[in-house]
Structure formats: C-alpha cells, structure tokens
Amino acid sequence: MSILQYARKRHSTKAFDPTRKIPGEKIAELREVLRLAPSSVNSQPWHFILASTEDGKARIAKAAQGNYAYNAAKILNASHVLVLATRTEITDTHLNAILTREDEDGRFINADAKAATNGSRLSYSNLHRYDLKDAQHWMEKQVYLALGTALLGASALGIDAVPMEGFDAKILDSELGLREKGFSSTVLVGLGYSGVEDFNAKLPKSRLADAAIFTDI
Template identity: 75%
Template sequence: MSLLQAARKRHSTKAFDPSRKIPDHLIAELRELLRLSPSSVNSQPWHFVLAASETGKARIGKAAEAGYPYNLTKILNASHVLVLCARTAISESHLEALLEKEEADGRFVNADAKAGQRGSRLLYSNLHRYDLKDAQHWMEKQVYLALGALLLGAAALEVDAVPMEGFNAKVLDEELGLREQGLTSVVLVGLGYSGADDFNAKLPKSRLAAETVFTEL
C-alpha cells in the first residue's frame, strides 16, 4: 500500500473490536515510527506511554470518565492506547542529553559542528523560553508532528487509530505521575481494528478541494 493509498483509506475509528489485538511486531514498528519522528532542531520534547493491558487502559480511561464518556469505550476497547506527552520545561539537562546522543550517533564531524548544533538549538529554545514565552506551546507542536507520523504509519500498516483530545489532562497527569517526571499529557491515540459499530468506517472521506487549499506561486 502506498502512503497516498493509506491516507485515503484511514479514518478516525469510532469503535474498536475488543477481540482483535495488534501483533507485537506491528507495535514495535509504530513505536519506532514515533521515536524517529521529526521535531524542530531535533528537540524531541516528548515521552510516550503505551498501555496494552486492561489495567493500563483502565488507568488512562479514568481521564475520560467525567466529561468525556464518549471516549471511554474507545480507550477500553482499543488493542493499545498511547499517551503522547510533552515536557513541561526545556531543561538544560535535556538539551545536553540530546547533544551527547547526537555525538554518540556520529552526527558531528568535528568540535565546530557540535558547537554549531548547540548554538542553533539554544537559539530556538531560548527564543521560545524567554522572548516569545510560548515554550509549552512550541513543545506541544512537536508532539503533534509525532502524532501525524503515527497516524499515517498506522494506516500504512493497516492498523486503525483514533486521536483523542477529549480527556482530562489533570486527572491523567496525576494518575500516571507525569508531573513528577516533568511531563504533561497532550493527546491520546487508540490503536486497534475497526469494530462493527464503527460508523465512520462506512462514510466517504471528505476534504476540501485541492484548489481551495493550495495556492501556487
């Protein structure tokens, strides 16, 4: 299946078949897709919590019980549920860890290249920390880049998925102890296979026409 075919086929799953589980090798591919996702200046300001057990999914489901009950069954019936988290601060330790990993992976041909990467990343991180004062928003943008990679990747692997913003982040952060780790939940993703009640699977995809969304210069 080509990427374009996957994009045309995918839909936001409204009901999962609880009897069908995603094979481990596909979950491994999806995990790697997330890990390889792009981010501004390779900042990687994220963490991903994966739940496959009934107990784990129930813990995540607590964040949907009050106010978002329509998402609870999606969470509980999915094969797997991912919590995509963002860091709550751009710490110096994280920036240094990124730099050391890049060096270990052979990204720098010499000391000047390493210094250049440090300076470039500091330029952008300091811009958002101190000038624009939108560091949290900037980091969450990077999480949504990972979300896009995950959704398209899942479709290419013929795994159904649904992103969910309808949940209580405060409840979930407390349940998973995210705040103590310097993290906060941003978006949930249910993964699995479409069930009989998934009405959205039967509907035609609808997007604005190309001439409406593209301008050629």
C-alpha cells in the same frame, strides 16, 4: 501501496473490536516510527506511554469521565492506547542529552559542527523560553508532529487509530505521575482494529478541494 493510498484509507476509528489485538511485531515497528518522528531542531520534547493491558487502559480511561465519557469505550476496547505527553519545561539537561546522543550516533563531522548544532538548538529554545515566552505551546507543536507521524505510520501497518483530545489531563497526569516527571499529557491515540459499530469506516473521506487549500506561486 503508496503513501497516498495509506493517507486515503486511514480514518478516525469510532469503535474498536475488543477481541482483536495488534501483533507485537507491528507494535514494535510503530514504536520505532514514533521514535523517529521529526521535531523542530530535533528537540524531542516528549514522552510516550503505551498501554497494552486491561489495567493500563483502565487507568487511562479514568480521565474519560463526565464531558469526556464518550471516549471511554474507545480507550477500553482498543488493543493499545498511546499517551503523548509534552515536557513542562525545556531543561538544559534534556538539551545536553540530545546533543550527547547525536554525538554518539555520528551526527558531527567535527567539533565545529557539534557546536553549531548546539548553538542553533539553544537559539530556538531560548527564543521560546525567554523572549516569546511560549515554550509550552512550541513544545506541544512538536508533539503534534509526532501524532501525525504515528497516525500515518499506523495506517501503513494496517492498524486503525483515533486521536483523542477529549480527556481530563489533570486526572491523567495524576494517575500516571507525569507532572512529577516533568511532563503533562497532551493527546491520546487509540490503536487497534475497526469494530462493527465503527460507522466512520463506512463513510467517504471528506476534505476541502485542492483549489481551496493550495495557492501556487
């Protein structure tokens, strides 16, 4: 199928079939798709936690209490649950690690190219760290690029998915020890296969018309 067909067939899964598990080879592909997600100046300000066990999903479901209880079944019945976490700060250690990896991967034809890339990344990160003072917001934007990549990738792999913002990040951060590691949970993705109670699978997709959202110049 074309990418357009995958975009048309994906939907936010409202109920998963708890008896169906995603094959390991498909999870491996999805992990690689997510690893290759784009980010501004290749900043990669994220960490991903993937729960595949009942215990792992139960730990994540602790954050779906009270006003967020409607998401508990999605978490517990999914085959896998992905937590996308954002760095709590842009550190020089992280930026240097990216530069080192780019060098190892052959991204630079010479020292000048390496210096230019480093300078560009520092320019943007310092803009958000020190001038605009919106580094957390900027990094979360990058995590949502990864989210979109994961959702379309899942559809291409025949995996149903649902993004979830309805959870208590403070509870989840504590349960997974994220803040001590310099991260905070931003969004969840349930992964698996649509169940019989997934009413959204039967509904037509609805979006605003082309003319309403595009301006050609």
